[in-house]
Structures are given as structure tokens and as C-alpha cells.
Amino acid sequence: MSTIAGGCRCGAVRYTLALDALPTTYACHCLDCQTWTGSAFSQQTFLPEDSLAVTGPVSVYELTTPSGRVSRQRVCGICHTRIFNTNSARPGVVVVRAGTLDRSDHLEVVAHIWVKRKQPWLDLPRDVPAWPEGAPVEQLSQALARGRTDA
Numbered sequence: 371m372s373t374i375a376g377g378c379r380c381g382a383v384r385y386t387l388a389l390d391a392l393p394t395t396y397a398c399h400c401l402d403c404q405t406w407t408g409s410a411f412s413q414q415t416f417l418p419e420d421s422l423a424v425t426g427p428v429s430v431y432e433l434t435t436p437s438g439r440v441s442r443q444r445v446c447g448i449c450h451t452r453i454f455n456t457n458s459a460r461p462g463v464v465v466v467r468a469g470t471l472d473r474s475d476h477l478e479v480v481a482h483i484w485v486k487r488k489q490p491w492l493d494l495p496r497d498v499p500a501w502p503e504g505a506p507v508e509q510l511s512q513a514l515a516r517g518r519t520d521a
């Protein structure tokens with residue numbers, strides 16, 4: 371098993387994923403993700419919490435959404451790179467910012483959500499599942515799993 375690893379911009383926080391291969395990822399084009407990343411979209415993946423092992427100074431930013439869910443964002447305590455989060459709606463699951471993986475240049479995006487907010491210059495491939503707003507978690511998980519088998 372090759373080591374799947376990543377970390378923050380300054381290198382103080384490092385992590386490994388107990389996976390056989392790079393995870394499949396999805397892109398979220400919502401306004402919050404655009405603001406938070408300072409970019410066109412966020413690229414992330416869902417994983418079981420116990421597959422992630424982190425070292426280094428992690429800070430927590432906790433946020434309660436209008437629906438009452440608590441999102442706990444983990445960032446590097448030094449350079450503030452956002453690395454992963456958990457959500458009270460999905461116990462045992464971590465959402466990892468896929469762009470923090472060392473081999474982010476090998477990642478595939480197998481689903482797009484909130485595409486009604488996507489930047490206009492970005493043309494999405496027609497054969498990749500997309501939702502105008504958020505996708506139901508089961509459907510998104512299925513798309514991520516399907517991407518994995520086809521790869």
C-alpha cells in the first residue's frame with residue numbers, strides 16, 4: 371500500500387489516509403466554497419474518520435449552520451490552510467480538502483454540486499454527474515464510489 375499523504379502550505383500539519391489509492395473527489399461551486407477557498411470551487415472527498423491520521427498544530431473553527439448543524443473545520447494553526455472538517459449531521463465521516471493532498475495533480479473530480487453558481491468560464495464534462503444545488507449525501511457517495519470502480 372502506497373502512502374497517501376498531504377498537508378498544509380507551511381508543512382507544519384501533515385496527514386496520511388489509510389487508502390489503497392487516491393480518493394475520488396467532488397467539486398462544490400457554492401458561494402461559501404468560492405469565498406472560503408478564494409477560488410472557483412472547493413475540491414473535497416468523504417472518508418471514514420478513522421482512515422485519517424493527522425500530526426501537527428491543528429486549530430478548530432466551529433460553525434453552526436442555519437439548519438443547526440455544527441461544522442468543525444480543522445486548519446493549520448500556523449498558516450491556516452483548511453484541511454478537513456466534520457459535521458454533526460454525519461458522525462464518523464471526515465470531509466478532506468483534496469487540494470491539500472501531495473498528489474493533487476492526479477485527482478479526478480467525479481461529481482459537481484452547486485453548478486448553478488459555477489464560474490461561467492468553466493465548462494464541465496457532460497459525462498460527469500452534476501447537481502444544480504447540493505446533492506443528497508447518498509447520491510454523492512454513490513458517485514464517488516462509482517468513480518473509484520471505473521478508475
Ligand SMILES: [Zn+2]
Binds near residue numbers: 383447448450
Ligand atoms: Zn501550515
Ligand SMILES: [Zn+2]
Binds near residue numbers: 402404
Ligand atoms: Zn460548497
